[in-house]
Amino acid sequence: MRDYRIVYLAAAVLLFLVPFTGEYATYLTGLALLFGVAALALNVLLGYTGLLSFGNALFFGCGAYTVGLLIKHFDITAIEILFPASIAASFVVAVLVGFICVRHTRIYFTMLTIALASLFYALAHKLRPITGGDDGIRVYETYIFGHEITSIIEFYYVVLIFFIASILILRIILKSPFGLTLQAIRDSELRARFAGISIMKYRLGAFIVSGVFTGMSGALYALFLGQISPDDVLGLTRSGEFVAMTILGGFTSFVGPIVGAFVFTYLKAFVSSVALYWYMVAGIIIVGIVLFVPMGIMGEVERRIRGF
Amino acid sequence: MELLKTERLKKYFGEVHAVDNVSLEIGQSEFISIVGPNGSGKTTLVNLISGALMPDTGVIYFEGKDITKLPAHKRVKLGIGRSFQIPMVYEFLSSLDNVLVSILSRDRYSSVFYRTVDRFGEARKEAFELLERFSIPLRLVAELPHGHRKLLDVAMALALQPKLVLLDEPTSGISLEERDQVMGTIADVLKEKKVAAVIVEHDMDIVAEYSDRILVMHEGKILKEGGKEILEDEEVRKVLIGE
Numbered sequence: 001m002r003d004y005r006i007v008y009l010a011a012a013v014l015l016f017l018v019p020f021t022g023e024y025a026t027y028l029t030g031l032a033l034l035f036g037v038a039a040l041a042l043n044v045l046l047g048y049t050g051l052l053s054f055g056n057a058l059f060f061g062c063g064a065y066t067v068g069l070l071i072k073h074f075d076i077t078a079i080e081i082l083f084p085a086s087i088a089a090s091f092v093v094a095v096l097v098g099f100i101c102v103r104h105t106r107i108y109f110t111m112l113t114i115a116l117a118s119l120f121y122a123l124a125h126k127l128r129p130i131t132g133g134d135d136g137i138r139v140y141e142t143y144i145f146g147h148e149i150t151s152i153i154e155f156y157y158v159v160l161i162f163f164i165a166s167i168l169i170l171r172i173i174l175k176s177p178f179g180l181t182l183q184a185i186r187d188s189e190l191r192a193r194f195a196g197i198s199i200m201k202y203r204l205g206a207f208i209v210s211g212v213f214t215g216m217s218g219a220l221y222a223l224f225l226g227q228i229s230p231d232d233v234l235g236l237t238r239s240g241e242f243v244a245m246t247i248l249g250g251f252t253s254f255v256g257p258i259v260g261a262f263v264f265t266y267l268k269a270f271v272s273s274v275a276l277y278w279y280m281v282a283g284i285i286i287v288g289i290v291l292f293v294p295m296g297i298m299g300e301v302e303r304r305i306r307g308f
Numbered sequence: 309m310e311l312l313k314t315e316r317l318k319k320y321f322g323e324v325h326a327v328d329n330v331s332l333e334i335g336q337s338e339f340i341s342i343v344g345p346n347g348s349g350k351t352t353l354v355n356l357i358s359g360a361l362m363p364d365t366g367v368i369y370f371e372g373k374d375i376t377k378l379p380a381h382k383r384v385k386l387g388i389g390r391s392f393q394i395p396m397v398y399e400f401l402s403s404l405d406n407v408l409v410s411i412l413s414r415d416r417y418s419s420v421f422y423r424t425v426d427r428f429g430e431a432r433k434e435a436f437e438l439l440e441r442f443s444i445p446l447r448l449v450a451e452l453p454h455g456h457r458k459l460l461d462v463a464m465a466l467a468l469q470p471k472l473v474l475l476d477e478p479t480s481g482i483s484l485e486e487r488d489q490v491m492g493t494i495a496d497v498l499k500e501k502k503v504a505a506v507i508v509e510h511d512m513d514i515v516a517e518y519s520d521r522i523l524v525m526h527e528g529k530i531l532k533e534g535g536k537e538i539l540e541d542e543e544v545r546k547v548l549i550g551e
Contacts, residue, residue, distance in 0.1 A: 177412045177428065178421035180401070184409040187398035191461075194358065194396070196384035196413045196468065205419070252400075 015160055019153040030156045030224055032265040033163040034217045039245040039257035040170055041213035046243070047251035048174060049206040050186030051102075052110045055117030056242050058097065059211040061234030062090045063218030065124060068137035068228050073130075079144045079158075083219055090215020091208065098207035102200055105189075117239055124230040136229030139222045155224050162220055166213060171254065173209060182206050214242075244286055250296025259298050309372055311336050311472055311504050312357065312388075317366035319352055326352040327363070328528035334472065337502040339495070341515040343539075344525035345547060350508040351393060353525070354474045357506070358390040359383045370472075384413075389470030393477050393508075395461040399450045403460055406449055407435040410467035438463050442493060455482045459490065466497055473498070475507040479514065487511065491518065512539060512548075524548070 018029045038060055045051045066086035070076040076085075101112045124131045131137070142149055149155055173179055181202055185192045189199055222228045232238065241264065249260020267285070272278045293300050310333040319327040327349045334340055342350045355361040357368060359380035368376045370386055378386075398406050411431045412418050425432075439446060442459045449457065462478050478494060479487045491514050498505050509515050515522060516536040524532045526547045532538050539545075 172424055173421045175424040175426075176421045177417045177423075177425055178419055180405060180409060180412070180425055181418045183401055184398045184406075187400055188396050190360075191392075191396035191398065191464070192409070193381050194360075194384060194390055195410045195464065196381050197409075197418060198381050202418075205421075209421075 012164065015163075019156055023152055026152055026156045028265060028269055030152070030159045031221075032262045033159050034221050034224065035242070035245060035265055036258040036261035037163055037166045037217040038214045038242050039249065039261045040167070040254075041210045041217070042242045043246050043251050043257045044170070044174065044182075044206050044210040044213075046246055047256075048179060048186060049182045049203060051105065051203065051206070052243070053101075053113040053210070054110050054236070054239050054243060055113030055115075056210065056214050057234050057236070057238035058113070058117035058120050059090050059094060059214035060218035060221065060238060060242075061120060061124065061228075061230070062086070062093045062211075063215035063220075064222035064228045064233040065131065065137075066090075066215075067219045067222040068139055069130070071139055071142070072132070072137050077142050079142055079149075079223065082142070082223070083216070086215055086219035087212060090211050090218075094208045094211025094215075095204070098204045098211065102203035102207055114236065114239070117234070118236065121230055121234040121236070124234050131230070134230055136227060136232070137222075139226050139228065142223055149223075152224075159220055159224055162216065166216070167258070170209075170213065174254065178202070178205065244282065247296055248286065248289055250299030250302075252295055253298035253302050256296050256298035260296065263297065310334060311338075311371060313369040314357065315367045315369075317353070317356055317368065318364045319349075319356055319361060320364055325349075325528040327356060330366075330528070330530055332523065332530065332533075334504055334506065336471075336504060337498075338504050339498065339518055339520045340504075340506045340523060341519040341521075342506060342508050342523045342525055343510070343512070343515055343548060344531075345550070348525040348547075349528040350525055351476055352528075354390065354476050354506065354508060358388060358474055360390075384468060384470070387471035388474070389465040389468040389472070390474040391461045391465045391476060391478060393480065395454075395457040397449050397457050397460050397464070400448070402446060402448055403439055403444050403452065403456075404432070404435050404446055406460055407438050407463055407467045408432060410464045411435055414468045435467065438467055441497070442490075455486065458482060462494060466494075466501075466503070469501060470503060472504045472506070475505060477508050477510065479509070479511060487514065515539070 019026045042053060042056050045053050063086040066089040067082045070082055070085060076082060097116050101109055104112060125134055181197055185199055185202055193199055218233060245260035245264045246257040248264055249258065250256030268278055271281045275281065289296060295303060312334040315331050317327055317330045330353060344350055352361065356363050359378060367374060370388065375383055408431060411434055415431065417428065442463050444456050444460050444463065458481050462475060465473050479491055482490055495518050516539060519536065521533060522536060522538055523530050524538065524544050524547065531547060532541060532544055
């Protein structure tokens with residue numbers, strides 16, 4: 001147990017040092033951190049509750065667009081207002097969408113998440129006067145407690161703090177009685193019901209946790225990148241990437257989705273710089289993982305550690 | 309007052325009269341066995357009482373309250389627990405966590421999300437003791453053999469500290485040598501906690517030894533009920549053994 005703490009500490013120190021290696025690495029790592037939280041949030045549903053959401057970009061976009069719209073229409077530039085507002089917005093959307101989705105499981109749940117995410121995507125596209133359509137919204141000149149954040153490096157540290165806080169909070173949630181109950185529901189819904197558990201209530205709870213954390217990472221993504229568009233934050237591809245990251249890293253492991261997000265983000269940047277067809281490479285990698293390492297990178301690592 | 313009462317309970321599956329006009333009463337801490345050939349409606353009756361199935365007609369009272377329309381998880385909260393013929397367990401959790409889920413649910417801690425499970429020392433201790441009592445090893449459930457899974461299923465039901473527990477063939481799949489010991493442990497726990505039990509059982513030695521009352525079911529109806537002497541009844545033997 002103790003040696004794991006050293007690994008975590010070392011990772012935190014490395015992440016802290018990233019900005020000293022240059023702006024591009026900082027940018028890339030910042031993205032990986034945000035996607036890491038989103039993938040972890042997706043795994044609250046996939047790995048812990050047994051529900052595959054192919055529509056989590058809905059929450060990512062919800063957080064991002066809350067920030068974008070408040071800046072565009074209300075000139076609100078204080079992050080201490082923007083961030084809580086996007087938490088509230090993703091919470092409300094998660095409750096409403098969750099209410100519809102959690103009544104169903106398996107493919108029906110997945111199809112509903114795709115359908116509802118597509119609906120929001122279409123809205124962002126079509127409501128041009130409000131959302132800017134496919135041009136999206138530019139997010140700039142934002143302040144944190146009166147201090148304007150100008151450099152990507154400053155933003156990176158905001159993202160890093162958010163990342164660490166999110167992991168710590170999600171870890172407690174997933175190891176709590178609530179988290180254990182979700183896993184029980186995942187393994188046998190019938191049994192859980194006969195342990196006196198109201199299945200819908202817990203699925204909705206998981207959906208809300210997933211939605212809010214994805215929404216928060218979306219909000220910071222908008223602030224970090226300075227530009228959002230429907231295709232980037234609300235598209236089906238974004239949802240699919242969260243799933244790919246989670247499966248790549250391993251949905252049976254707590255840190256799996258984070259590792260998946262890092263590998264995916266760096267690989268995407270690297271492959272895109274040397275070859276044209278990133279999605280072809282990504283496709284081959286995902287197929288390879290599913291066929292040969294079905295538990296994902298961390299699932300395999302943890303299995304080997306247990307084996308010795 | 310009786311603990312559970314059913315009035316003219318009926319459940320048809322198309323042409324099959326799975327449960328047909330069953331009226332019965334179960335007293336506090338009574339031990340009742342349901343016997344009957346395959347397809348006589350024993351499991352369907354358990355499913356109706358536990359809320360896994362809704363009856364076509366008829367009424368179920370628990371402690372005088374009409375629970376006919378109550379969903380299963382709410383019946384559990386009132387004090388009706390059950391186990392399953394094919395063990396229903398949480399495959400990818402440890403045996404300890406399997407029992408712990410029941411205990412936390414019983415104590416209304418399931419929705420606590422801001423404290424980790426390790427901080428629930430009392431509950432963990434209780435779960436551990438229950439595992440020990442049933443000699444279930446502390447392991448990932450996916451790695452447990454059938455007999456242990458069966459027992460775990462029973463332990464998960466008893467961990468809820470129900471007033472009435474419905475056990476569907478608790479000793480099936482457990483070796484003949486161990487059966488007596490397992491049933492003895494179950495009966496001890498039931499007696500200790502004053503739990504009423506309805507068990508579906510094929511082993512007539514067990515039925516004769518532990519039951520306060522025996523119900524013989526045939527084609528969805530209660531054919532006979534009484535003490536262990538009814539197992540010697542001509543008509544009952546005919547139904548059970550098919551002589």
